[in-house]
Amino acid sequence: MENVAGLLLLSLRLGLAILLFLFLYWAIRIIWKDFSKMAKEESFNIIPPIYLTINKMGHETHTFTVPEIVIGRGPSCDFRISDETVSSMHARLFFNLNQWWIEDYGSSNGTFLNEINLATAAVLTQGDQLRLGKININISFSE
Secondary structure (H helix, E strand, O other), rough: HHHHHHHHHHHHHHHHHHHHHHHHHHHHHHHHHHHHHHHHHHHOOOOOOOOEEEOOOOEEEEOOOOOOOEEOOOOOOEEEEOOOOOOOOOOEEEEEEEEEEEEEOOOOOEEEEEEEOOOOEEEEEOOEEEOOOOEEEEEEEEO
């Protein structure tokens, strides 16, 4: 009888040890999948640089790698342009859906993309020309 009880206790311990290892395997596998998924999502959120070149008094190029750039004369703007034809907060560039976009902020002199007045946000492409007031800006995504 003692032999049977010892054997039963040993098999219960082995069963619990196997269940514990299966649980640990399952938990580590789920955590690994979540980390892999997060790493893939993060790699798609890398913001490519955008180069803004002003065609005023030579070529002055500015590089940005942030998801949003406010353009204007105001002190809080990311890309400041000291010109009276540019509003204090004229327009914004933003990175969304893996593309750069431009949106007018209700400026008094308008924002033009390739000489078309912007009424809504528009996607930017390589070589696009922006005009904010009297200031022309070239858009590029590589130096």
